Amino acid sequence: MAQSHRNLLEAAVAEGIRRFVPAEYANDVGRFxxxxSSEADKLHFREHAAHVCRLHEIEYTLICNGIIMDFFLPRGKKKYLADLPPKLLNVLPVDAEADPPRVVVLGWPGDGISMTLADDIARGVVRLLLLPYGSWNEITYLSGDRVSWEDAAEILGRILDRKVETRYIPLEDLKWEVGEARESGDLMRIECAELNEAFGNGSEVLPANTSCFEGMQTTKFEQVMREYYGKGST
Structure with missing residues (x-):
């Protein structure tokens, strides 16, 4: 990812582009x-982009949008994301297609996790582009919805009219698994463990939305679940 964005930034500089938006950052890069380690290239590129953009007077912002809600859509129904390989399905905290359906409550159960549908991220970018040059913050926050993993389990069970298997993993256990994964040297295990830690350590709990998104209608988690998994959905 970092190399492709370096290429885009170089092209922007060469063409005299005055604004640049790097890839999304799900977690709160202000607090975290x-x-x-599996995404270390994000930090390296972020530092590179900050230097290059300031040098060439290019306005840029890092968009923090929480978890992309599209990950929770059924297989074959995602517009912008590829389906995860079967061996990686267990990495997602919400799996409505499992039998029984399951939700893993990672970290603190009451945290309102930020999550945003990809279409809403696109609408947010359009709003940003309509702002006058010089008005962007270095970090932009956009949460389409805020849902705790416990609430996600309740919503899913109500929509499916089925009991949802709910498993709790405290943050201490998530951190322990990260350490074990790193010691094992298994890159896939490391990535999955670090992702679960990010889902449970508060980094996906974003501050209030940036003011330019005030009044913007966003799709809620329950709407998405009902559309794709409710009675009559196809």
């Missing part, structure tokens, strides 16, 4: 500036 150091990414997981």
């Amino acid at each position: 500036p150091i990414p997981p």
